Amino acid sequence: TxxxxxxxxxxxxxxxxxxxxxxxxxxxxxxxxxxxxxxxxxVGNIDDTAPTNILLSNVNLIKDQPANTLVGTLSATDVDTNTALTFSVDDTTNFKIVNGNELRTNKSITTALGNTININITASDNTNDSAPQPFTIAITTT
Incomplete structure (x- = not known):
């Protein structure tokens, strides 16, 4: 008008x-x-949408494995950016993110923690953060 x-x-x-x-x-x-x-x-492109649909694939956590063991691979969707996404995990005592999208152990994980561990993963596009996505990881013996 x-x-x-x-x-x-x-x-x-x-x-x-x-x-x-x-x-x-x-x-x-x-x-x-x-x-x-x-x-x-x-129409200019601005980064106005946070990443969504966080996935943790190829999950494998065997008890008593050494630190730096690969637990799974992270991915997410962001409709309005070509920027590489970064991930963070809330349980930094037991886990870390390396190589951009690999969830790895920070130490050997034992079943003394229980048979499962609950974590939250957040994805960021350097402008917006996703809501934390909860994951339950089963600790297996083999």
Whole structure:
């Protein structure tokens, strides 16, 4: 819409839905003469959505394995960035993230902790953090 001398949007633009917008403005003078012109606008991409859908795949935690044992591989979805995602784990006593997406042990894990360990993983695109995603990891004997 045009409000006084300003062109205003009627809806929010989202780069993920459309990267450009075209509109025609028509001007009519007092003698009913018209002039029209097409304007092309480029929609900028901003990082406005946090990563989602955190997955921990190939999970394998065998008791009494040495520190730095691979537990599983992390992935997540981020619809509006080409930036590499980073992951963090809340239980830094027992686990760490290495090589960007590998969940590894910080120490040998025993069943003295129980048969499962509950952790939360967060993904970040350097602008937005995901909600922590809970995971329950079974400790196996073989």
């Amino acid at each position: 045009i409000d006084n001398d300003k062109l205003k949007l009627n809806a929010t633009l989202d780069y993920e839905n459309a990267t450009s917008l075209n509109t025609t403005i028509i001007v009519t003078d007092g003698n009913n003469h018209t002039f029209d012109k097409i304007f092309n606008f480029t």
